[in-house]
Amino acid sequence: MNFLLNASISFGEVSLKLLTGFGTSCLLFFASFFTALVLGLLLCLGSVCHNKVLNAVLKGIIAVIRGTPLILQIIVVYYVPGIFFDYPFRSRFIAVYIAFALHFSCYFSEIYRGGLESVSKSQWDAGFALGMTKSQTFFHIILPQVIKIILPPLANETMNLVKDTSLASTIGVVELFSYSKQLVNKFVILWPLFYAGAFYFVFNWLIGFLFKLAEKKLKYYTV
Numbered sequence: 001m002n003f004l005l006n007a008s009i010s011f012g013e014v015s016l017k018l019l020t021g022f023g024t025s026c027l028l029f030f031a032s033f034f035t036a037l038v039l040g041l042l043l044c045l046g047s048v049c050h051n052k053v054l055n056a057v058l059k060g061i062i063a064v065i066r067g068t069p070l071i072l073q074i075i076v077v078y079y080v081p082g083i084f085f086d087y088p089f090r091s092r093f094i095a096v097y098i099a100f101a102l103h104f105s106c107y108f109s110e111i112y113r114g115g116l117e118s119v120s121k122s123q124w125d126a127g128f129a130l131g132m133t134k135s136q137t138f139f140h141i142i143l144p145q146v147i148k149i150i151l152p153p154l155a156n157e158t159m160n161l162v163k164d165t166s167l168a169s170t171i172g173v174v175e176l177f178s179y180s181k182q183l184v185n186k187f188v189i190l191w192p193l194f195y196a197g198a199f200y201f202v203f204n205w206l207i208g209f210l211f212k213l214a215e216k217k218l219k220y221y222t223v
Contacts, residue, residue: 009187014195021179022199025165028093028175032100033161039101040108048113065106071167074099078171096168104161111153115146148218155211159204166200176200 047058065073078095082088089095119142127137166177174182180196183189 009183009189014183014192017179017183018176018192018196018199021174021176021196024093024173025162025168025175025177025199026203028097028100028165028168028173029162031097032104033158035097035101036104036108036161039105041112043105043109044112044116047109048116062106062109065103066110070099070103070164071170073103074167074170077102092171092173093168096171096173100161100164104157107157108154111150111157112146114153115150116142118149119145144218148215151211151215151218155208158207158211162204162207163200 043058043062046054047062049055074096077099078089078092123141123145124137127141128134132140165175168175169178169181176196176199180192183192
């Protein structure tokens with residue numbers, strides 16, 4: 001049972017190590033999440049605009065990002081600038097942050113698009129009939145309904161982002177899961193991996209809870 005327990009390191013010491021890694025994971029999550037929310041909206045608006053060239057280019061980018069593994073995108077973002085442009089990334093964290101933000105913004109973009117297309121055109125007509133401008137109709141009538149529609153799929157992708165922060169170790173960023181693997185290798189114990197899993201589980205449970213609260217707040221909006 002030595003692979004489960006090892007007297008050479010205490011539970012408290014493991015906790016401190018994992019909390020350090022969890023801080024890095026949280027920083028990566030929040031930076032990537034909020035960037036992807038904004039960038040995803042811009043990609044969505046660009047992909048549904050009437051400019052055929054811009055529309056085609058953005059749809060192509062979204063298709064490539066969604067059709068290839070995140071781990072490959074991390075490697076490309078980190079190594080390609082140095083190999084082809086002689087401008088290597090000095091910060092591994094910034095590189096993985098860019099890869100995460102690009103990756104999830106493309107998924108968020110499709111979620112936004114689905115939400116916009118789900119709102120009936122009659123909702124726009126109702127706003128105009130009330131004398132609202134296009135922007136007033138969007139922010140007061142359309143947007144609340146879109147948010148209500150996209151919350152469940154957005155919650156799923158947000159939870160995926162939490163778990164995928166473990167891929168930052170691909171280019172040497174030491175986060176929660178990296179610390180747990182270091183402890184497993186150094187002390188020949190297995191339980192830090194499950195302990196790290198508990199961090200991800202609790203964080204995702206909290207995210208799910210917050211999204212459920214948001215859904216309840218918007219339950220009076222119907223499409």
